[in-house]
Structure formats: C-alpha cells, structure tokens
Amino acid sequence: MPGASVFTQQFEVRGRDFANAGRASTAVKEILKEIGVPPATVRRAAIAAYEAEMNVVLYARRGTLELQVSPAEIRLHVWDEGDGIPDIELAMQEGYSTASEEIREMGFGAGMGLPNIRKNADEFRIESVVGQGTELDIRIRL
C-alpha cells in the first residue's frame, strides 16, 4: 500500500534488568490494542514480543525492540549486542537452551523462546554473529 502510514516506535531493552523486563512488550500490546488490531493477533504479537524481549534481558548486554505497524502487517525488529548464538538450528529446537543454572532457577531458559516466536509469527528470520549479537525479524500479518 504505497503512501500508507506506518507507526514506528523503538524500545530500549537492557540485559539483566529483570525489574523492567516485560515493559517493552506490554507497551507494544497497548499500542496494538489502541490501533484496533484483533485480539487473537494482539495475543500472538504479545507472546512474540515478550519472548524476544526476554531473550535480550537473559542473554545480551543491551538491545532494541522496534515495533512497526502498517495496515498490512506488524513487524517486530529486535537487535542486540551480546554473545550471539553459535548454532541457530539447535537453538530453534524446543527445549534446547544454553541458559545458566541461575536463569533456570528464576523460571526462565526452558528453551521455548525462539520456537514460541516462530509459532506465533507469519514470517520469522534470525541472524546471529557470535561475539557480536543477534537480530530477529518477526512479521505478523494483519
């Protein structure tokens, strides 16, 4: 849809900042509801945004979650500075996790994050460079 407007907003996410974890995805959800995105689609986007945000909190130093909403789709674009993922194929498997004991004790790191994102997205792309960071591109059609 040429010329159609796109809403864009970026949220900064800090690694290990558990006190504020989930804020970005809550804000994303509120915006989608204000725009009138159907409830089932909001829920899919909410789960994807939450898992993506938690990946930054758990495994990276810092990251950015960018929300774009066009009349055609919701895009969640997330990039972080962190250790990166050595084997993406393995990381995409349900239950596979490199989470430390400490993270697991907090109730995270069950290895469902990335599979959950893929399950809720219409399109999902992931790229990662070890030692630099990870980039996710999540699209959900409207």
Place this chain on the structure above:
Amino acid sequence: MSDELHSVRVEAERCRGRMACLRACPTEAIRVRNGRATILEDRCIDCGECVRACPHGAIQPLTGSFTDFARFRYTIALPSPALYGQFRREILPGAILRALTRIGFDEACDLAWAGEAVSVAIDEYLAEYRGPLPLISPFCPAVVRLVQARFPALVDQLIPMDSPMEIAAREVKLRKAAEVGLRVEEIGVIYLTPCPAKIVAVEYPPRKRASYLDGAIAIADIYQPLLTALARESPQGGEGQQVRGLGLAWPVLGGQASCLRTEDTLAVGGLREVARILEDVENGKLSELQYLECHACPQGCCSGPLTVENPYFARSKILHLVSRFGREPSRDRDQIRDLYRQGYFSLPGRFPPQPFPPLDADIPRAIEKRTRMKEILEALPGIDCGACGAPTCHSFAEDVVQGRAALEDCAVLTAEQARRSRHTALA
C-alpha cells in the same frame, strides 16, 4: 459497551473538581472538564474506585431504596456474605438476617451456601476442562468487564458459571413462590451489595438473560438501620438460620481458592494488580495454574466500595466465622455434583469480547492517529499532573487526537511557551 447503563453517576453540584477520582480510576475513564468530573461511559467498568475516592460523596452508586420495592407483595433480602464482616465479632449471621426482617424485609436469606455449591461445581469443571490455563474467576463483574475490555483474548478463560447470588436468588424465589402461593413476579429478591459492579450484574446480567434478582441496595445504605435493629437483638440467641459452610470464605481475598480441591491457585485483589497478572497470562505465562481468583477490591468483596467497616477488620471477622462455622458443609456434595451435571450452575455460552474502542474503526486511520499521539506524547512533560483534566499525559494525547481536548489545555506546555515568548520579547 456504550449501549449499557452504568452503576455510578456524578452529582455535579457536589463535585468540586478535586481530581481524586481522576487518579483513582484504573481504566482512565474520568476527565475533569470545567471543574467537574465526567465519566467516559465506554471506558467505565463499574469498579467503584471513584465512589471510594471522592472526598465529597459526589459520585453516587445507582442503588435502590426500600420504596422502589413497594410493588412486590413479598420482599426477600439476599445479603452478600460480605455483610457478615461489617459487625463486631459476637454478632453472628443468624442475628444479622433476623435484624434485616425488622427493618422492612419480609424475609432475609443467606447465600453463603451457594458459594460453597459453586466451589464444588468449579472442582468438577476444572477436572473436565482441557483448554488454555489458568481459568479466571468470573464472579467479580468489574474483573469480567476488565477482561472483556482490556484482555479480550482471554475471555474464553473466564469460567462460564453463574454467580452464587444468581443461583441463590433463583432457588429462594422459586421455593418461596411454592411455599406462600404467590406468583414469582410478586416476590422481590433484593441483593445487599458491597459494590456498584454487582448492581450492573443485577440490572444487566451477563448474557442478557433474565435475572432472578429484582434490585440492589448498598450495604452502606442499610448499615445504620441495621445497627439499630441489631442493638435490640440478642446477638446469638433465638431461632435463626443455620449459616455454615466454606462459602462463608468467599468475600475475602483467597476465599474462593480455599474452597477448591486444587492448590494450583492464585488470588489477586485490586484492579491494577489484577491487570498486571492478566498481562502475564496474555504473555503466555502462569499456565501452570488452574484457577486465578480475581477481585477488583484489594481484600475481596468484604472491602467493597459500598461497605462501611475497615477492610482488615472485615476480613478478620469473616475468617473468624469460617473457622467457627466453615467446616460443616452446607449441602450434600453428591447432590451438588448431580445438579452440576444437569447444567444448574452453567451460564449459557461464553463471555463475548468487548474491547475498549480503538482510536479509529479504520486501521490505516488508527495508525495515523497513533503516530500523531506519539508525537504529542514526546512534546508533553510526562509528569501526569492531571491539570489538563486527563489522568495521564498518555490519555491527554489520546484526547487531543480524538478532538476531546486541545494541546493548549496542557498547563506545563502553555507556561513554557509563555516563558519562551517573554524571553524572546526581552532579547
């Protein structure tokens, strides 16, 4: 939601525009315009927080009074068990029910038994249920409306079960009609309510099917006459109704959960806390829980906005009653299970989603409006001072985009502009 009536109204002549309600409202449904509070009907969920907050009593619930019920040949008071928590320890439910018959009702009936019966029905429902978890309690009407409005994706997790007050009203009315030979329409069953939310549930029952309740009176409104009548009662003596069973625990936070077989429960009180928990559920968390007991009021119904006693006192009194009379079941459990299988407790259908209205019904236009809102928000001070008459800078930005307010209404921006232009004039 806008086609429905609400349970509170602002009495303009009493309102002094102090904005206590503005800050108290958990859904940002109040605006102060020209020094008077107004309610945005389509954002109100009838929780009654504004009634509680107003220092001048300017926000009044639309409850009934005795004169409204003169049309009935026989009137039955059906008090929320929260009423039992409103009087000192030695005053037992039987005495309270008796006193109600001295202040104008022909009869007063306990409904705590129905709470216990519904708990047994929930046990059965949980055992058969195979959908997404946790299930959410549907007994606080303000919570139900919050779910429908702000968490519409979760409506199917609200248990489609009737409330104890409806179940008790139906049973009492049919029994009485048979007993005294009156037609059902000649018997008025009046709920004594701790909150405005239940008034809406009486006037506009879920699924719009007929209610067996004929009206509601605020506990606060009958408190004084009841106290006077109680002074003439012996607190425990005399023949009275046997009020017993775990259902007595229902009006306190955690009371519903304590009646269930499962321990995978979580009880949360206060709408802001409820909203936070529901955020988690919406994010796919807490699915290890079976039952989420949610109350709009921090301590449960015993702390409703239309109650009188200190909420902690009320809680302690209720727990005292539970420990004295809670162990003995009020009804036979097998009989209740049979009734459950006959659909005695079920609501027809599920709760429909009723989201708060979006910025625009047209998505491309809503996107444009949300973009404009973001630009306005970036210019606003972000201190949520309320001087513009909206509770937060966010809701003010929405009002501007929707044409309900003008950017100049922001006192901080206007003052800054004035300072700047003075500065330019001097330079």
